[in-house]
Amino acid sequence: MRRGEVGNILNHMVQYPTDLDSVFTAVADGTRRGILERLGRREASITELAEQFGMTLTGMKKHVQLLEKAGLVRTRKVGRVRTCTLGTRRLTAEAAWIANYHQMLEAQLDSLGEFLERTKGEQP
Amino acid sequence: MTTSINGTTMRHTLTTPTDRTIRVERIFDATRDRVWRAYTEPALLAQWWGRGNKLVIEKMEVVRGGHWRYVEHTPDGEAHGFEGRYREVTPQDRIVRTFEWDGMPGYTILETAEFTDLGDGRTRVTGTSLFFTPEERDGMLHSGMEGGMAQSFEALDRLLAKAP
Numbered sequence: 443m444r445r446g447e448v449g450n451i452l453n454h455m456v457q458y459p460t461d462l463d464s465v466f467t468a469v470a471d472g473t474r475r476g477i478l479e480r481l482g483r484r485e486a487s488i489t490e491l492a493e494q495f496g497m498t499l500t501g502m503k504k505h506v507q508l509l510e511k512a513g514l515v516r517t518r519k520v521g522r523v524r525t526c527t528l529g530t531r532r533l534t535a536e537a538a539w540i541a542n543y544h545q546m547l548e549a550q551l552d553s554l555g556e557f558l559e560r561t562k563g564e565q566p
Numbered sequence: 567m568t569t570s571i572n573g574t575t576m577r578h579t580l581t582t583p584t585d586r587t588i589r590v591e592r593i594f595d596a597t598r599d600r601v602w603r604a605y606t607e608p609a610l611l612a613q614w615w616g617r618g619n620k621l622v623i624e625k626m627e628v629v630r631g632g633h634w635r636y637v638e639h640t641p642d643g644e645a646h647g648f649e650g651r652y653r654e655v656t657p658q659d660r661i662v663r664t665f666e667w668d669g670m671p672g673y674t675i676l677e678t679a680e681f682t683d684l685g686d687g688r689t690r691v692t693g694t695s696l697f698f699t700p701e702e703r704d705g706m707l708h709s710g711m712e713g714g715m716a717q718s719f720e721a722l723d724r725l726l727a728k729a730p
Contacts, residue, residue, distance in 0.1 A: 472669070537718040539670050540697060544588050547693060549617045551592045554604060554691075557614035558596040 468512035469538040473497075474505050478514060478528070485527040488517075586715045588695045598683040601691060602658050605679065628655055634663065650674075658683075665695075672700030 469475055473495055480486060480494065492502035506526055509515035516529045594601055604610045608623045615621055620639040627633055635649035650664035658681060665675040675695050682690040699715050 536670075536673070536699070536715070537721040539667075539673060540588070540718055541722050543667075543675065543695070544590075546617075547588070547590050547695065550615055551590060551691065551693070553614040553617045554601075555592065555594055557604060557610075558594050558600060561600075561613075562596070 464508075464512040465514065465538055466542055468508050468514055471505070474509055477505060477509060477526075481515060481526055481528050485525055488524045488526065491526065586697045586719065588697075590693045591690065593684065593688055593690050595688050597687060598658055598681050598689045601681055601689045605661060605681075606655075625649075628652060628661075630655055650677075672703060674698045674700075674703045 469478070476495065477491060480491065486494075488499060488502050488506060491497075491506070492499050495502065497505075506515060506517060510517060510529070513529045515526050517524050517526050519525075604614065606628045608626045611626070612621045612623055615636065616638045619641070622637045622639070624635040624637060625633050626636075630652055632652045632655075633649070634652065635647065638646045638648070640646070647668040648665065649668075650666055652661065652663045653676070654660060654662035660681070661677075661679045663677050665677045666673065675697055678692075678694045678696075680692045680694075682692070684690055697715055702715070
């Protein structure tokens with residue numbers, strides 16, 4: 443959702459491991475969510491994905507690498523073809539969104555607490 | 567889970583009471599009136615809702631059926647829009663509204679915020695969020711699709727359980 447902010451939120455959230463950071467970064471992008479949805483139906487090569495999403499091979503490789511780093515996608519190379527499948531971490535974009543939203547909610551309440559402390563005595 | 571945030575504000579968090587609901591709860595050392603105003607007056611809400619990020623409140627009609635839209639600006643220059651409509655506004659007591667993030671269009675969350683006067687100058691805020699998939703929202707559910715949101719919560723539970 444927000445690359446810069448995820449780390450800040452995670453600092454507040456003891457119950458969420460920092461490990462989730464790479465997952466949120468991975469699914470913060472619409473193309474990468476699309477790739478996950480696509481791979482959920484059937485495995486695909488990087489070339490196929492690049493064509494389908496109208497991107498260069500290099501661009502698609504970068505997306506796949508981020509997803510792979512987060513454990514959401516696995517790749518294997520046979521000859522000249524690198525095939526992508528969903529990784530062992532089956533976190534959907536939807537689940538990531540739920541987690542992200544939950545973190546935002548918690549951080550907002552922390553922020554509200556700080557605001558109320560800060561403005562104590564200013565309001566009747 | 568209970569953590570002391572600043573000595574007076576206690577954190578109590580309950581998660582996923584059902585397979586599609588998230589609940590968060592906090593007790594604030596502030597009167598219910600102050601908490602209510604922090605939620606309903608744009609100038610006050612802008613000071614905390616963005617968690618330190620700049621928040622532009624484009625619309626905030628705090629009445630039943632009223633539209634709200636906030637745009638949050640992160641330090642790296644990204645802008646994120648959030649919006650919805652108020653379903654219920656019961657002064658000092660309860661706000662029910664829909665919530666959508668521009669980044670996940672169609673995934674509507676029904677948010678309920680309840681404010682309880684604890685009688686000693688403190689106020690409990692209970693936030694309950696009910697998730698809908700676009701299919702549910704648009705009434706296009708058919709057999710086989712109902713499990714989607716439950717599966718997402720399960721995926722999340724598994725991930726959290728696995729992490730160190």
